[in-house]
Amino acid sequence: MEPVSAAVSAVLPAGGSGERLGGATPKQFCGLQGRPLVSYAVRAMERVSWISDIIVVVSPENIETMKSIIEKYGHKRVTVVKGGITRHRSIFNGLKVFAENQSSNRLLQKPEVVIIHDAVRPFVEEDILLKVVTAAKDHGAAGAIRPLVSTVIASGEDGCLDHSLERARYRASEMPQAFLFDIIYQAYQQCTDHDLDYGTECLHLALKYCKTNAKLVEGTADLWKVTYKRDLYAAESIIKDNLSQQICIITDLKEAVAQVGFLLHESLKSQVKVEAISISLSKNDSHLQNIFSGECYNFLCINDKEYATEEIQQLVDMLEKSNIPLLYPVVLILVHLSISENISFSIGLEELTKIKKFAREVKKKNILVYGLLIQCKDHFSLQETVNSAAALTMALIKDRNPELIGQLLVA
Ligand SMILES: Nc1ccn([C@@H]2O[C@H](COP(=O)(O)OP(=O)(O)OP(=O)(O)O)[C@@H](O)[C@H]2O)c(=O)n1
Ligand SMILES: O=P(O)(O)OC[C@@H](O)[C@@H](O)[C@@H](O)CO
Numbered sequence: 285m286e287p288v289s290a291a292v293s294a295v296l297p298a299g300g301s302g303e304r305l306g307g308a309t310p311k312q313f314c315g316l317q318g319r320p321l322v323s324y325a326v327r328a329m330e331r332v333s334w335i336s337d338i339i340v341v342v343s344p345e346n347i348e349t350m351k352s353i354i355e356k357y358g359h360k361r362v363t364v365v366k367g368g369i370t371r372h373r374s375i376f377n378g379l380k381v382f383a384e385n386q387s388s389n390r391l392l393q394k395p396e397v398v399i400i401h402d403a404v405r406p407f408v409e410e411d412i413l414l415k416v417v418t419a420a421k422d423h424g425a426a427g428a429i430r431p432l433v434s435t436v437i438a439s440g441e442d443g444c445l446d447h448s449l450e451r452a453r454y455r456a457s458e459m460p461q462a463f464l465f466d467i468i469y470q471a472y473q474q475c476t477d478h479d480l481d482y483g484t485e486c487l488h489l490a491l492k493y494c495k496t497n498a499k500l501v502e503g504t505a506d507l508w509k510v511t512y513k514r515d516l517y518a519a520e521s522i523i524k525d526n527l528s529q530q531i532c533i534i535t536d537l538k539e540a541v542a543q544v545g546f547l548l549h550e551s552l553k554s555q556v557k558v559e560a561i562s563i564s565l566s567k568n569d570s571h572l573q574n575i576f577s578g579e580c581y582n583f584l585c586i587n588d589k590e591y592a593t594e595e596i597q598q599l600v601d602m603l604e605k606s607n608i609p610l611l612y613p614v615v616l617i618l619v620h621l622s623i624s625e626n627i628s629f630s631i632g633l634e635e636l637t638k639i640k641k642f643a644r645e646v647k648k649k650n651i652l653v654y655g656l657l658i659q660c661k662d663h664f665s666l667q668e669t670v671n672s673a674a675a676l677t678m679a680l681i682k683d684r685n686p687e688l689i690g691q692l693l694v695a
Contacts, residue, residue: 292417292462293337293395294329295378298322298350298403299367301343304511311510312342312403313349316520317527317612317684318650319357321510322350324406324523326359327611329399332410337392340403341367341378357610363392372480372489375400376472383469394465397421400486401460406519407506413460419499420462425490427461428503455500458507461486467494527612528681532575533560533584534599541586544621544658544670548584551674556681576606582681586619586658593642596653600646609650615681616651619673620692622659623666631657636692643690654680655692669695 302311312322322340329338338361342350350364365381367374382394397417401408412428419426432451440446468486471493479489487498510519531552535545542562549560559580561571585599596618603609603616618639620631643653656676660669673695680688 287414288334288397288417290396290417290421291393292335292397292399293339293382293392294335294399294401295339295341295375296322296325296329296401296403297341297367297371297374297378298325299341299343299346299374300371300404302404305513305516307513310343310346311516313346313353314516316406316516317523319611320353321406321516321519322403323353323357323359325401325403325408326354326362327357328406328408329401329413330360330362332413335399335413336361336395337382338362339365339378339381339392341365341374343367358607368480370481372472372475372483372486375486376475376480379465379469379472382465396465397462398465398468399460399462400468402509404510405459405507406510407508407522408460409504412501412503412507413462415501416460416462419501420464423499424467424494424496425461425463425487425498426501427487427498428458428507429455429500430458430503430505430507432456457485457487458503459509460507461498463490467496470494523612524682524684527581527684528556528678530557530578530580531559531582531584531677531681532572532580533558533586534572535560535562535586536595537562538588540623541588541621544619544666545584545586547667547670548586548619548674548677551671552677555678572602573606576603576608581608581612582615582617584617584619584656584677586621588621593638596642600649600651603651604649612650613684613686614651615684616646616653617656617677617680618653619656619658622657623663624661631692639692640690647686647689652684652686652689654688655690656680657692657694659694 298312305311313320329335340350344366347364354362365378368377382392397420416426432454435448435451437448438446467490471489474493490496490498510516533545533549535541545560549558552558608614639655646653658669658673660666676693676695
């Protein structure tokens with residue numbers, strides 16, 4: 285049963301120029317782990333099954349860019365609408381699509397409740413969306429709020445402090461917000477040009493023009509808006525951190541290799557979720573397919589062959605078919621194992637060059653391939669080497685540095 289018994293759609297204003305962030309590219313199109321920021325907010329709405337339509341409002345010159353993002357990342361239920369010179373005007377244009385069925389490509393059903401969410405707020409979960417929509421159904425409007433970090437003060441004409449507000453009594457207005465469609469649409473229809481050109485608060489419009497006191501819903505800390513360059517760095521770091529929380533260790537069926545897989549599993553499991561499987565990569569293993577379709581973007585492939593791109597190529601082919609690399613860079617660590625008392629592992633320049641070439645090829649498919657050598661003389665020194673390999677693995681999956689692809693690290 286759907287958690288929301290109402291038709292719900294979303295409007296994502298993405299028509300700004302990002303002046304405070306600086307740079308030529310508007311912040312909503314800046315890349316995070318290779319994917320434009322706007323795509324994360326769209327994806328967040330897409331993941332919610334009870335949101336029918338997603339309207340992304342962009343400036344006229346970015347309409348084609350937005351359409352190519354939708355196609356490249358396979359976004360569904362998305363309609364692109366032309367923005368206005370201010371955020372309120374963009375939001376109003378987004379709402380008009382429903383009220384006047386302006387969309388050229390298909391009839392868009394007017395929702396009972398409409399979510400408004402800045403496209404530069406990438407971390408929004410279904411839980412807060414459900415809360416604001418449910419509250420909007422009861423109150424007419426609702427919005428996420430957060431505690432103020434700095435105190436709000438007022439300046440006098442002389443540029444000196446006039447008075448300060450008691451911080452505990454006030455909150456920061458964040459997003460998402462939700463409204464009964466008719467309320468917010470009527471509010472925008474009555475708006476003065478001054479409101480449309482200088483206002484920043486949709487909840488205020490509902491109060492001013494429709495006497496609707498929005499329900500305020502405590503939001504989580506990650507609802508913040510990307511405004512300055514530091515926010516982009518913070519968002520990239522959070523995405524990388526989320527991506528590095530799960531590893532799949534793949535070994536073949538040889539006992540020595542499977543044993544190292546087990547030791548690596550034991551060494552890593554205190555830091556991240558680890559799944560270890562022993563299979564022959566030549567099989568189209570359903571278990572591996574399930575892992576691909578999950579949230580795992582990090583793979584350790586252990587073998588005792590001196591050079592195993594054939595096997596890795598099979599893994600790459602499986603990854604490609606599973607569509608995983610499309611949304612995030614996948615880390616694939618090729619672990620070469622050499623446990624031998626007398627023969628030290630040797631890998632020629634030609635093979636190292638082959639690994640680098642292979643890594644450059646698959647980088648185009650959003651897969652980052654790194655080499656890692658586990659070499660020791662006997663099983664007594666194996667544990668220490670495995671612990672070193674685990675530390676290098678964590679460094680690689682956290683950093684996801686494209687400059688290190690094809691390099692061979694030694695544990
Ligand atoms: N004419 C505008 C201005 C802003 N926005 C969108 O409203 C959201 C929040 O606005 P803000 O953070 O102020 O974005 P910008 O206006 O781009 O930033 P700046 O003020 O630094 O230029 C952003 O997703 C932005 O793209 C919009 O759709 N249309
Ligand atoms: O004012 P800006 O254009 O930076 O961003 C809009 C924000 O004000 C807005 O997203 C929240 O405060 C909720 O209304």
